[in-house]
Amino acid sequence: MCHQKLTVDLCRNVNFISGQNGSGKSAILAAIQICLGAGARRTNRARNLKELVRKGTTSNCAKIRVTLLNKGDDSFKHDVYGDSITVERTIALRGGYNGYKLYGADDVEQSRSKKDLDEMLDKLNIQVENPVAILDQEEAKKFLTGKDTDKYRFFMKATELERIDNTYGSTMEQIDEMKHQAYRLEESLDTDKELVVETKKAYKQHQEIGKLESKKAKFETQASWSAYRTMLMGLKGKMQQLELFEAKAEKKQKELTQAEAASQDADNPNDECRDRLDELSNEADKMSLRKRELEVELKNLTEPRSRFKSQFKVLCKEEKQADRYLLEMNQRLQGKRDEIVKKAGSAESEQAQRNERLRDAEERLAERKIRNDELKQSTTDLLQSYEKVEPEVQGARQNVSQLEYQVRGIDSKIRGMESSSGNSLDVFGHRCNKVKQLVDRATQQRKFRGPVLGPVGFFCKVQPGKEEFAALAEAAIGTGALDRFVVFNDADRKLFQKIRRDAGCQSDCNVFQQSQHSRYNIPEAPQGVETVASVVTIENDLIFNCLVDNAKIDQKALARSKEDSEANLLDKDNHGRHCIRGGKIKEVFLLPHGDNWKVLKGGKLVMNANSRRLKQSIGVDRTAAIEEAKEEYQAMNEELKDLNREYNRLEHEHTDLKKRWNASKKEMYKTNKEIDQAKKDIEDTKAQESESAEMEVDTTLEESDVAEAQETLDDVKEKKGKVQEEMKKLMPVIAEKEADVAEISARNEKVLVDIKNAENELTQHYHALTQQKEKLDKTRKRLEQYTELVRVHSAEIEEAEEIANTCLRSARGIQFNCENIERRRKQRDAKEGATGDTQVSAYSQEPTDEDLENVQIPDNLDNLKETDYYLGKIEQANTRIEREKERRLENSDDEDAAYDKYVRAKEIYLAKKDQISEIDSVSKQLDADMANRRTRWGHYRDYISGFSGNKFDEILNIKGSAGTVQFDHDQESLNLIVQKDAFDEQSQQKDVKSLSGGEKSFTTIALLLALGEMLETPFRVMDEFDVFLDPVTRKLIIDTLIQVGKAMSHRQFIFITPQDVSNVDSSPMLKVLQMKPPERREVAGAPVQQVIEFS
Structure with a gap:
């Protein structure tokens, strides 16, 4: 109306709103009416809501909000709205929401339903239509x-x-x-009663006819069981004839089963055996790489031992010098003693003899100790040399075996390509062409249910300008992938495996089974990085999807060097761990040798070296492939000769070290026995000397020199012992690592043996399988004749059984319906005499399979007459029923329909x-x-x-x-x-x-x-209540209104007047609101009305 935006805060008890005419007092009253559900005409100001909106506004709508107190026992849904309810009504001018919204005390919208608004108004007893x-x-x-x-x-x-x-x-x-x-x-009750009488009369007439129909149904039941008996007799004769043929077929089947059992034992390890060959080859490659890693680790471990050996040699030299010095001191002491002996004369000849024996024993002991130390060192050195050479011998033997295996494979490939007729498929394997021909023949004969594509390498081309990565891409795809074929269901896979066996394939020309769908949309490789998918062009969508699923060509990157790959792809995450840039890149292959690296879980960077020579089959013609294979064969032969020479040298050195070590051990054993004997002689001589009277001699100086020399020798031996102890500590770790090297060497050799055995097993299996197949085909052909006879008679019996089952089902159905009719009739008769519900249970529905199974075959089946007899009885019953219907009934209803009516x-x-x-x-x-x-x-x-x-x-x-x-x-x-x-x-x-x-x-x-x-009502509003009142009466009525309003503190009063209420004092229970004068009055010289501001 006249307000663009106005907020009025009212007192909870008495409120006076005053202002000049046109200031918008009555608009507040109209807003309360409209917001709380009144129509536009109720305000007496407009015919519709849009006319109430302020003229000239640019807004799309007008909004009115009235907040009501919601406390006390009479509150409306206090748990939903809280202590206050705000009603908002929107009046749309040009489209948009036009209606009510109810908000809770937290100003959250709770409802937009007019029904909820009416319920709230009724609960709070707010009557906007009530003029009081x-x-x-x-x-x-x-x-x-x-x-x-x-x-x-x-x-x-x-x-x-x-x-x-x-x-x-x-x-x-x-x-x-x-x-x-x-x-x-x-x-209408009389008419309904007459209809009951008429329908009951019609039903009674149908009951009489129903008795004739029951008799007819009995004949139909007997006729159906008679037909079933006839079919059973014919079926029995045919089954006896079938048993005769089955006995003959069973005998031939046993012969075939025995032949198949013999063939089954050796039948088709194919996929398992070939997969095992692939696994063994991969395992051999991994073990060879692991062996080289272990040898590097062993070399790092033996370096400290070499340092200790050098120290040990130095100490041995010092020990020899100390031994020589001790020997000189002993000789000086002995000379002194000899001199004493000479001076002592013959009286002391026994002492002289003892001294002589003691000197001889000590000389022998010193010499044997020196010799023993030399033998110990020699034995240790020989043992270490022997142990060092032994893994080298085993590694050389394994390398020779692996290379011989590769040479045989290349030689077989060359012979296969040279013997073929220039077919380009031979570059993928010498049997690829034969398998492809057999597949094409089977496809023409429509034996395959879906497409068969292959070999995979035939569909692969190298992108122009990227030929340098061709061999590396082939290595990344993996061994045994390019010669495979692709099928798309289990039946085609089984048929393809049979074709492989017919072609004499072993581990080559295997198969991928793939599902058919549109070409994968793989992400592009990072800028500056090549992947197998970007180097190799594959136009066939199914082959492309197969290589993505099985060879992961979208996840394998190719690089010219390790440095380039690390610069483009290697990165670190937020935790400082290694990771690969490029989204799906999981592995990186490097030129020139085909080495690769990848990042495992946890950020561990793993580098794998490739020992095999890179070769290229993709994009290479047959002649070039033969030349490349011959060059590879010649290079491998030269390498094999070098490896054989190295192996022979290491084997000879290994045998010589073993012999020398054994001889050194024997001599050291003999020396130890001589040392023990010399010590025993010294002890015996000293014991004899202690028993005899000693003569006064002065050998103190010489003996101190001997003691000092002995101390020096002991010190050197102590250092030598410490070095030996350090070497001994290293021995278990070295021995463990040498054991790992020996173990993996033995395992590698065993894998090579297993590969040879698996190849021999497959060869023998296919040879035996061919012979058994010929024998099996002959037996199967002889069986087919008898099987055909059994099949023909089985079909006849199956047809007879089906007819017999049809007759049985028909007989059971007829008997079920007959019994059903009788049950319904008895039930109707029982219901007719009873009071209350006359509804009959539903027996007229079609019988279920379970109902038919419950119908028992009569015991007197053999006593029934021929079917034609019962058919004649049925015809007679039909004639009588038709006659009775013509005589008794005027409508065509049956008994059930009459009863239902x-x-x-x-x-x-x-x-x-x-x-x-x-x-x-x-x-x-x-x-x-x-x-x-x-x-x-x-x-x-x-x-x-x-x-x-x-x-x-x-x-x-x-x-x-x-x-x-x-x-x-x-x-x-x-x-x-x-x-x-x-x-x-x-x-x-x-x-x-x-x-x-x-x-x-x-x-x-x-x-x-x-x-x-x-x-x-919780509040009342009165507009212009004081019209025409004189000042005294007006004051009196205002005082009365204030008094009445304050006395009803639980209600709210709003009094609207254009008169001045400045004499009314505000209080907590009373509030005066002065409206601003309208803008049209605010002109120069116009009277100004006083405005009282209230807080």
């Missing part, structure tokens, strides 16, 4: 000027009596409609009787209830009338006047009698139209307040 609750200007102006009947209608509407009366009237109309419906049902007619008749009784009972109860309600409504109307009159007089007394409200409920009129002076009866006015304008306004307010006492 919301009194606008038009209602206030025409209230007292209307007729007595208009005032009465106003009273009835304001007090909700009119709504209750209308509800009672609508209920009485519904009761009358129920009574009229019962009357119509009673009129009778049951339906009876049900309808009984249902109508029950319905009439129920309507009579309910209508009587409703009449009594409505009479009681009408009486109570009259009492309530009288009470409200009396209360309103008393309250009206009480409010007039405030001004010193008096008055009564005269009600004529029969004539539906209401008249106000006002006595201006409560004590002067002459001042009484029976027509309010004769009152002045102020007296009319006061009288209006008095009546509205009196009526409002009975209205339990």
